[in-house]
Amino acid sequence: MKVxxxxxxxxWPDARCKFVEVIDQTKLPFAFEIVxxxxxxxxxxxxxxxxxxxxxxxxxxxxxxxxxxxxxxxxDDYLAQAAELLIASRPTAVxxxxxxxxxxxxxQATPHTRRNFTAWRLAANxxxxxxxxxxxxxxxxxxxxxNAYQNQLIRNKPFNIxxxxxxxxxxxxxxxxxxxxxxxxxxxxxxxxxWVGETRPRNQGxxxxxxxxxxxxxxxTVITDNAGGHLMQQGLVDMVIVGADRVTANGDVCNxxxxxLKALAAFDSNIPFYAAVPTPTIDWALISGEHIEIEERHAxxxxxxxxxxxxxxxxxxxxxxxxxxxxxxxxxxxxxxTPARLVTGIITEKGVFAPQNLHxxx
Amino acid sequence: MKVxxxxxxxxWPDARCKFVEVIDQTKLPFAFEIVxxxxxxxxxxxxxxxxxxxxxxxxxxxxxxxxxxxxxxxxDDYLAQAAELLIASRPTAVxxxxxxxxxxxxxQATPHTRRNFTAWRLAANxxxxxxxxxxxxxxxxxxxxxNAYQNQLIRNKPFNIxxxxxxxxxxxxxxxxxxxxxxxxxxxxxxxxxWVGETRPRNQGxxxxxxxxxxxxxxxTVITDNAGGHLMQQGLVDMVIVGADRVTANGDVCNxxxxxLKALAAFDSNIPFYAAVPTPTIDWALISGEHIEIEERHAxxxxxxxxxxxxxxxxxxxxxxxxxxxxxxxxxxxxxxTPARLVTGIITEKGVFAPQNLHxxx
Numbered sequence: 001m002k003v004x005x006x007x008x009x010x011x012w013p014d015a016r017c018k019f020v021e022v023i024d025q026t027k028l029p030f031a032f033e034i035v036x037x038x039x040x041x042x043x044x045x046x047x048x049x050x051x052x053x054x055x056x057x058x059x060x061x062x063x064x065x066x067x068x069x070x071x072x073x074x075x076d077d078y079l080a081q082a083a084e085l086l087i088a089s090r091p092t093a094v095x096x097x098x099x100x101x102x103x104x105x106x107x108q109a110t111p112h113t114r115r116n117f118t119a120w121r122l123a124a125n126x127x128x129x130x131x132x133x134x135x136x137x138x139x140x141x142x143x144x145x146x147n148a149y150q151n152q153l154i155r156n157k158p159f160n161i162x163x164x165x166x167x168x169x170x171x172x173x174x175x176x177x178x179x180x181x182x183x184x185x186x187x188x189x190x191x192x193x194x195w196v197g198e199t200r201p202r203n204q205g206x207x208x209x210x211x212x213x214x215x216x217x218x219x220x221t222v223i224t225d226n227a228g229g230h231l232m233q234q235g236l237v238d239m240v241i242v243g244a245d246r247v248t249a250n251g252d253v254c255n256x257x258x259x260x261l262k263a264l265a266a267f268d269s270n271i272p273f274y275a276a277v278p279t280p281t282i283d284w285a286l287i288s289g290e291h292i293e294i295e296e297r298h299a300x301x302x303x304x305x306x307x308x309x310x311x312x313x314x315x316x317x318x319x320x321x322x323x324x325x326x327x328x329x330x331x332x333x334x335x336x337x338t339p340a341r342l343v344t345g346i347i348t349e350k351g352v353f354a355p356q357n358l359h360x361x362x
Numbered sequence: 363m364k365v366x367x368x369x370x371x372x373x374w375p376d377a378r379c380k381f382v383e384v385i386d387q388t389k390l391p392f393a394f395e396i397v398x399x400x401x402x403x404x405x406x407x408x409x410x411x412x413x414x415x416x417x418x419x420x421x422x423x424x425x426x427x428x429x430x431x432x433x434x435x436x437x438d439d440y441l442a443q444a445a446e447l448l449i450a451s452r453p454t455a456v457x458x459x460x461x462x463x464x465x466x467x468x469x470q471a472t473p474h475t476r477r478n479f480t481a482w483r484l485a486a487n488x489x490x491x492x493x494x495x496x497x498x499x500x501x502x503x504x505x506x507x508x509n510a511y512q513n514q515l516i517r518n519k520p521f522n523i524x525x526x527x528x529x530x531x532x533x534x535x536x537x538x539x540x541x542x543x544x545x546x547x548x549x550x551x552x553x554x555x556x557w558v559g560e561t562r563p564r565n566q567g568x569x570x571x572x573x574x575x576x577x578x579x580x581x582x583t584v585i586t587d588n589a590g591g592h593l594m595q596q597g598l599v600d601m602v603i604v605g606a607d608r609v610t611a612n613g614d615v616c617n618x619x620x621x622x623l624k625a626l627a628a629f630d631s632n633i634p635f636y637a638a639v640p641t642p643t644i645d646w647a648l649i650s651g652e653h654i655e656i657e658e659r660h661a662x663x664x665x666x667x668x669x670x671x672x673x674x675x676x677x678x679x680x681x682x683x684x685x686x687x688x689x690x691x692x693x694x695x696x697x698x699x700t701p702a703r704l705v706t707g708i709i710t711e712k713g714v715f716a717p718q719n720l721h722x723x724x
Contacts, residue, residue, distance in 0.1 A: 029687040195693075198664070198686070200562060200586040206686040214689035222692040224562040224664055225587050226620025230656070230698035233622065258588025260595070264626040294592070302560070302586055305667050307683025321669025321681050324560070324568040325391045327576035330584040331557075336592035 001169045001176075001183065003032060003215050009174045010057055011127065013064065017120040018071070020064045024051045025170060029211035030308060030318050040069035040082045047089040047096070054171025055245055055281060056130050059095030062086045063123040066103040070119040074112045079104065094246065098280060099126055127173045133278040134175035136349035141181020141241065141276060142188065144345075144352060148238060148272070149190055158193040158219070159185070160238045162228055165199045165256035166208035167243025167276065177276040178243040179209070181347065186218045194220040195237060197228055199256060201301040201332060225258050229265035240266045240273045241347070247275060247282045251340035251355020252289030257333055263342040275338075276347040279361055289337035302330035363531040363538075363545070365394060365577055371536050372419055373489065375426065379482040380433070382426045386413045387532060391573035392670060392680050402431035402444045409451040409458070412564070416533020417607045417643055418492050421457030424448045425485040428465040432481040436474045441466060454616065454657045454697050455607040456645045461488055489535045495640035496537035498711035503543020503603065503638060504550065506707075506714060510600060510634070511552055520555040520581070521547070522600045524590055527561045527618035528570035529605025529638065539605040539638040541571070543709065548580045556582040557599060559590055561618060563663040563694060587620050591627035602628045602635045603709070609637060609644045613702030613717020614651030619695055625704040637700075638709040641723055651699035664692035 001008065011022045024033045026049065035051060037043050043065030046052050052061045069082030083104050087097050103122060110118045145159060152159045167178035175183060185192045194213055199205035206222050213220040223231070231237050240262055246254040253259065253275045266273040286292065302324070309319035324330065340355035350361040363370070373384045386397045388411065397413055399405050405427030408414050414423045431444030445462050452458055465484060472480045507521065514521045529540035537545065547554045556575055561567035568584050575582040585593070593599050602624055608616040615621065615637045628635040648654065664686070671681035686692065702717035712723040 196690070198562070200560070200588055203685055206690075210690040211687045214687055220690060222664060222686050222690050224619065224694070226562060226618075226623065226698075227693065227695055229623040229626065230619055230695050233698065256588075257586065257592060261588065261591040261623040261627060264591065264630055265623060268626055302584060304672065305669060305683065305685060307667060307685040310666065310682040310684055319681055319683050320672040321667065321683055322672055323565055323667060323669040324584050325573050325576055328558070328568075328572040328582060328584050331589065331593075332586070333589055333592050336588075336595070 001174060001212065001216050010170055011052065011061055011064065011173060013067070013120060013124065017067070020068065022046060022052050022061065023170070025053055025208065026051050028170070029207050037068070039072065040065045040085060043068055044085050044089040047086070054166070055095045056172040056177070056278060058090055059099035060123070060127045060130055060173050062089070062096045063099045063103050063126045066100060066107070067119040067123045070107065070116040074115040079107055079115070094283065095280060102126070130173045130278070131175060133349040134172050134177060134180045137177055137276050137278065137347055138175055138180030138184035140352050141274070141347045142184040144274070144347070145181055145185045145190065145192070145239065152191070152238065158191045160193050160195060160236055162195040162197070162231070162237045162240045162262065163209060164197045164205065164242050164259050164262055166204040168209055168212045170208050170212055171243065177278065178241045179212070181241060181276065182218060183216060186216070192218065194218060195228065195231060196220050196222045197225045197258070197262070198222055199258065200225055203305070204256070228262050232265045232269040232271055237266070237271055240271060242275055244275045244277045244281055245335060246292060247277055247346060248286040248289050248292070249282070249284050249358065250288045251343055251346060251358045253338040253343055254289055254292050254335050255338065257336050260336040260338045263338040267342045272344040273342060274345050274347050275343060279348050279350060282358070284362060289339065292337060294336070295334045297332045297334045299330040299332050302332050363536060363574065363578055372532055373414065373422055373426065373535060375482060375486065379429070382430065384408060384414050384423065385532070387415055387570065388413050390532070391569050399430070402427045402434065402447065405430055406447045406451040409448070416528065417455040417457045417605070418496070418534040418539065418640055420452060420455055421461035421642065422485070422489045422492055422535055424458050425461045425465050425488045428462060428469070429481040429485045432469065432478040436477040441469055441477070452657070453655055457642055460642050464488070492535045492640065493537060495711035496534050496539060496542045499539055499638050499640065499709050500537055500542030500546040502714050503636070503709045504546040506636070506709070507543055507547045507552065507554070507601065514553070514600065520553045522555050522557060522598055524557040524559070524593065524599045524602045524624065525571060526559045526567065526604050526621050526624055528566040530571055530574045532570050532574055533605060539640065540603045541574070543603060543638065544580060545578060548578070554580065556580060557590065557593060558582050558584045559587045559620070559624070560584055561620065562587055565667070566618070590624050594627045594631040594633055599628070599633055602633060604637055606637045606639045606643055607697060608654055609639055609708060609720070610648040610651050610654070611644070611646050611720065612650045613705055613708060613720045615700040615705055616651055616654045616697050617700065619698050622698040622700045625700040629704045634706040635704060636707050636709050637705060641710050641712060644720070646724060651701070654699060656698070657696040659694045659696045661692040661694050664694050
């Protein structure tokens with residue numbers, strides 16, 4: 001998608017397949033910086049420090065990490081060692097293990113001297129597949145929006161979509177999952193407006209989603225996570241679209257903490273609630289969301305916020321502030337599970353499925 | 363309640379009735395500062411800038427604002443002018459108009475030369491009534507907690523109460539509304555633990571509720587506003603108690619933005635949800651919450667956060683940071699309405715009432 005009128009992906013290989021470049025997402029929206037990743041070890045570091053983040057993107061990043069490894073050493077030993085290193089960089093991420101596993105299987109079946117060439121080609125394929133899946137999600141989502149948009153045309157009002165966290169192009173190679181239908185609708189000339197929940201504690205909504213929508217020129221308004229329910233009660237939300245870290249076989253949606261509250265509010269106001277995910281995000285091995293272990297992240301994420309300094313002669317510089325008393329402690333569950341009964345549909349690259357029909361896309 | 367072992371109220375008159383002093387709540391928890399309010403205009407400013415905030419407290423503050431007005435000029439014209447100024451300082455809370463109306467009625471019936479004396483006496487009475495009401499709310503709420511606490515004793519676990527925003531002693535003259543039962547339970551030796559939602563955008567939970575619970579020694583944990591629903595799904599919340607800015611005749615609860623989302627989650631997990639309010643917070647003139655004007659506050663409250671600086675050689679100093687891109691705008695509705703169907707009961711100084719029986723406390 002566009003950054004200051006130039007087209008970017010979140011990750012791309014050097015033309016001669018000697019290194020990889022990525023957008024450093026720890027710097028956004030404070031600075032737009034490209035990082036050159038020159039070794040498999042550097043790629044593992046980029047993943048673990050969240051310079052690249054988002055389930056689909058870290059899968060692709062790990063695939064390129066394997067390609068960098070084959071540049072270093074095409075031996076069986078090194079192949080196994082690099083795979084282990086990359087999988088360990090975010091051990092809970094399913095897409096990571098999936099992408100590395102796919103690379104290992106293909107490379108083991110390839111003569112040593114051809115492994116470097118094969119690895120770069122396969123990593124590029126995985127990246128292209130991600131883009132194609134996200135574009136297909138965008139088109140299926142666009143149909144949903146178009147159908148609902150008719151009412152708004154009559155009322156001469158924008159079509160308001162609420163999203164949570166960041167499931168945009170920054171979380172993928174390009175286009176995004178939850179934001180892909182929104183970009184498609186905007187580009188098709190529909191009058192869409194996005195309510196962006198800031199998504200405490202890490203503010204991926206206010207930091208990443210707002211930034212990428214602004215860069216692409218999509219009208220949007222940042223709100224606190226508290227405000228979504230009220231806007232729905234007031235008739236100011238026409239559809240909710242979120243991404244997901246994992247969807248279970250019954251259609252339960254595990255996503256960023258706070259998603260469940262928005263789903264409850266959408267249900268209460270009879271507003272359609274969709275999760276947009278490529279099918280590799282569906283975990284067919286899990287019958288329901290109760291079985292998902294919820295990651296408890298560091299309490300410091302709740303107690304501290306990073307932003308642009310606004311006073312004290314440090315204007316515009318990056319500054320971390322503590323936002324609770326030293327005497328108090330904090331808890332920080334990172335995800336929650338939205339029960340399938342609150343989910344209108346799952347938007348995938350194979351179509352839109354009600355939770356009870358999700359098996360049809362298996 | 364106590365601040366570093368000294369007893370404080372949030373507001374008190376000078377012994378010679380020449381000015382009023384208040385705790386400046388915009389400085390908490392970063393600094394504990396007392397502000398001297400010397401005119402009705404200064405009191406309107408203290409209310410609109412939220413140096414004093416919380417429905418019960420701004421009622422009392424406005425009453426003292428009328429007393430300050432009578433110190434300035436005891437005429438009918440000035441009485442009407444001061445009343446108008448004070449009522450306009452915050453639109454949503456009913457207590458403000460109630461307290462000012464009560465002052466105006468009494469003062470209109472008082473000879474001009476006695477108005478100053480009468481005004482200070484009546485404002486003091488309103489403050490004492492607030493304290494007595496909050497203590498009674500604490501006792502009625504304590505009974506609810508004691509009854510439910512039996513289950514926790516058997517399970518040998520703390521009794522977990524979730525609250526939102528600040529309805530503690532800082533929101534009143536003393537004791538608080540939602541926190542009054544919690545202080546009563548803690549002081550009675552019950553093992554209570556409080557989940558404190560940070561309450562973006564102004565963080566009154568993380569700033570004020572956490573601060574006052576810490577000062578009083580009540581065990582508590584700060585969470586993002588996103589986390590409450592997940593904790594309820596996990597069985598980690600036994601009761602929700604919030605305050606309210608206004609309760610309508612049918613039991614709809616208008617409170618800080620985000621309250622509605624917690625009520626939905628409590629209902630979904632079959633957890634009792636109470637609003638604790640003195641009866642002056644009940645607006646008998648309004649049949650339901652749809653008719654309440656919701657205050658839209660400045661977008662800068664969403665886009666900026668204040669905290670203690672943590673780096674750049676400015677450690678511990680107060681610093682404001684911007685937390686969204688300059689290119690994005692924000693919306694900031696300050697309150698929402700929780701429908702009576704989600705409310706288990708209203709805890710008042712006259713007892714606990716199910717919404718459908720609320721008229722019994724009229």
